[in-house]
Amino acid sequence: MPLYKAPLEDMRFVLHQLFDSNDIAALPGNEDFTPELIDSVLDEAAKFSEGVLFPLNQSGDLEGCTYENGVVRTPTGFKDAYKAFCDGGWTAMGADPAFGGQGMPIPAAMMIEEMLCSANVAFGLYPGLTHGAYVALKHAGSEEQKQTYLPNLVSGKWxxxxxxxxxxxxxxxxxxxxxxxxxxxxxxxxxxxxxxxxxxxxxxxxxxxxxxxxxxxxxxxxxxxxxxxxxxxxxxxxxxxxxxxxxxxxxxxxxxxxxxxxxxxxxxxxxxxxxxxxxxxxGLRAMFTMMNTERLSVGIQGLGVAETAYQNAVAYARDRIQGRSLTGIKAEDKQADPIMVHPDVRRMLLTMRAYIEGCRALAGWVARELEILAKSDDSDAKQAADDFASLMTPIVKAMFTDLGFEIASLAVQTYGGHGYIRDHGIEQYVRDARISMLYEGTNGIQALDLVGRKLPQDGGRLLTRFLDPVLEFIEAHEGNLALAPFLPPLQQAIEHVQIATGFIMENAMSNHDEIGAASVDYLRLFGLAALAFVWARMVAIAAPKAESEDAQFYRAKVQTAKFFMERLLPQTGALLAAIQSGSATMMEFEDAAF
Incomplete structure (x- = not known):
């Protein structure tokens, strides 16, 4: 049977240390949301996700929804779980108190959303779509429409x-x-x-x-x-x-x-x-308010599914014994060693971990800016936050979901043949993850949005919202010995982004196919550079705390960051080379030859 335990320690690290939650509490209307209160809400969300939603995930997949004469019935247990979800106030968590909501800051709400997706992504779609409709009506609806529909959407009654x-x-x-x-x-x-x-x-x-x-x-x-x-x-x-x-x-x-x-x-x-x-x-402008909210939520779906797939792969790698370590027997009391000892298994597990923790940190950054956009009374800060969120939305949606599927597939690979059969439940995560790359705009469309719309917007202003803090960080930490192994690869990745951006913008002026040909590779290149930055930031916090004997969490942060920089980030060089090869090889291929 699959397992899931909410990664609360890492979530709190992102919320409180990587991005100081006191800054969020200082925003208008957030005075009551102290770190202590947020932590208590995360605890309760973890209990509900682990104890109520997760046990329904595999059975819900096996039973599915049924349709008869226009009537749709959800799987056994879903109605009771949904009632408990509403009774617990979870549908109202991120909504405006004016309509019965709790006004939970977006960074905390996003972490709770990840838990729901990890525990039962199919269940999470019901309240998730409702929140999207709430956002669209709150943004574009008349006052009468807001009063008519929003309170019941917020409560979960509708x-x-x-x-x-x-x-x-x-x-x-x-x-x-x-x-x-x-x-x-x-x-x-x-x-x-x-x-x-x-x-x-x-x-x-x-x-x-x-x-x-x-x-x-x-x-x-x-x-x-x-x-x-x-x-x-x-x-x-x-x-x-x-x-x-x-x-x-x-x-x-x-x-x-x-x-x-x-x-x-x-x-x-x-x-x-x-x-x-x-x-x-x-209407399309109004609907895109909802769609942008949904695109970020779909990115979190990818992250949530990846987390559960990773946890199960780790558990299996600890228990499954096959073969002996290449450097000598590790489990002398057993017929074989746990597969955790094999370099390729560790490669897969660390790949999953490095992407998941990096994506969670990047999501925390985007959520922080969205909260500033929603509640700050500083117009300049709001504009900067809007620019950054607009730039990062296609990256979060596309890269997180691409990686969610890749990680779920790696989890199956960790299980070997046992991962392909239904008994262990791990194959469900591959199937559940796949849709997130398609709906709310396929990932190819997200890449086109990034390269064709976001990069050239306002003379490249949106891009500076990302590059400026990265370059400032590199300059500020040039003398930090703990970051010495991490800053050069980060700087090189950023240079790859800048070179690729210049190449696309220059060549697209004469041939628009260059945008389409480069877009998917560019989004992944940009996403990897963004992950490198948040990993460097995490090392700056974790390294000074990694020396004490009980600081395993912080030591693991530094070690995972090193794996990311050395084994995953070098992909940016290959992606840049692919981008620079241009569109000719794909566009000049004869249609009849396909």
């Missing part, structure tokens, strides 16, 4: 979705066909079909609030003609209670590779009543 994709269009939303026809009472009749709608129908809540992209009769062509509408599953009576069924239904659920306990629905809207959210023809 859930939310985002309805974008149609059978003929996914990424290219300009092809969207769903129609919205105005009614005399100010509402709209929504007609069309949507697919791949996570949590589009289920039995966990009394109502489901769909945010639907559609076109008005006078809409211009393309993405400039898309509007967003709020379309509840059940219409509301004047007193706000749930009334008659709206003109929409789930017509099927997908039979998927993974996240089988999450209902992925095909939805039909047949004259369903909806209300415009925000301005007409500006």
């Amino acid at each position: 859930s939310g979705t985002m309805c974008l994709t149609e059978p003929h269009c996914g990424t290219d939303l300009g092809m969207l066909r769903t129609r919205a026809v105005p009614n005399d009472d100010g509402s709209y009749s929504i007609t069309g079909n949507k697919i791949f709608i996570s949590a589009g129908e289920h039995d966990l809540t009394e109502n489901i609030i769909h945010l639907v992209l559609a076109r008005l009769p006078d809409a211009p062509a393309g993405v400039k003609g898309i509007s967003m509408f709020v379309v509840p599953k059940f219409l509301l009576r004047e007193d706000g209670s749930v009334g008659p069924r709206n003109g929409l239904q789930c017509t099927a659920i997908e039979h998927k590779m993974g996240i089988k306990a999450s209902a992925t629905c095909a939805m039909s809207f047949d004259g369903a009543t909806g209300w415009l959210v925000g301005e007409a023809h500006k």
Whole structure:
């Protein structure tokens, strides 16, 4: 059976030491969120994730959701777990107190979200999509819409979705066909079909609030003609209670590779009543507020699944005996040594660990900036935070999910043949991790967003929000002996980023295919450099504390950082070479030869 234990020590290291949580507590509205309070909330989240959600993960995968005559039922135990989740206030954790939320700072909320994803990523999608709908309505909805929908979304009494994709269009939303026809009472009749709608129908809540992209009769062509509408599953009576069924239904659920306990629905809207959210023809802008929140959450999904896969791989490597150490017998009382002694197994385990802890630290940095953006009263600080979060969103989404899948695959490899069969439960993590590379914009689209939009934006201003603190850190620690092995590889990785950026920007002016050809390699290059920076920062904190006998945690930090710098970061050189090779080898290949 799989196991999971929330990595609280590492989470607290990121929250309190790497990024001083007192700075977050000093922001307006955060005065009550002391480190002690945050730690107590993390403890409770760990208990719930480990004790309630994790035991349902494997059984939920085996049972899956069921569909019959438009009704979707979640796996056994999910309804009780969801009720306990709501009763514990977890749905309200990161929401505005004005609507019944608890106002938990984003850095702490992101750590709790990781626990949910580690314990049961399919379950986490239900409240996750609801929070995304809350964010979109809070940002773009009218005051009446906010008062009507947000309190029940925050409490978990109702859930939310985002309805974008149609059978003929996914990424290219300009092809969207769903129609919205105005009614005399100010509402709209929504007609069309949507697919791949996570949590589009289920039995966990009394109502489901769909945010639907559609076109008005006078809409211009393309993405400039898309509007967003709020379309509840059940219409509301004047007193706000749930009334008659709206003109929409789930017509099927997908039979998927993974996240089988999450209902992925095909939805039909047949004259369903909806209300415009925000301005007409500006729906895509409003929806992207939700999508950016979801993209960061999907990145955390990759991290969460990776953490559990890693923990199980370590446990198996300690227990499984096969062969003898290359340097002599290590377990004389056994027929063979634990596979932990073999260099290749240790390579896999340290690769997982170095990526996971690096990603958690990078997520902590992004979360800190998002909290500044949300609550600071300093306009310059807010602009800098917005720039940084915009730059890093595609990197967090794409790199974290790429690595989540790679780490889950490495975990299976650690198990050998036993990892491929269902009994141990580790193969589920490969299947569950794979979707995160696809939804909320495929990782190739994230790379295009980074290179095609974020890099050139405002003359490269966004890029300086990353480079400036890195270069300042290197300069400030030039004389730090503890960092002597770490600063040169970090500096070289940053130089690779700068060279690659210059190459793409220069060549893209004459050939836009250079952007597409370089984008995926560039995102990974940039992501590795960002991980190198947070690892160097972690060493600056951990190295002085690693000398005492009881400081194993800090010694492991320094050792893991060394592995990352020596064994993983050198990939940046190969990625730079691939980028500099240009687009010709792929674009000049004859179509007929494929």
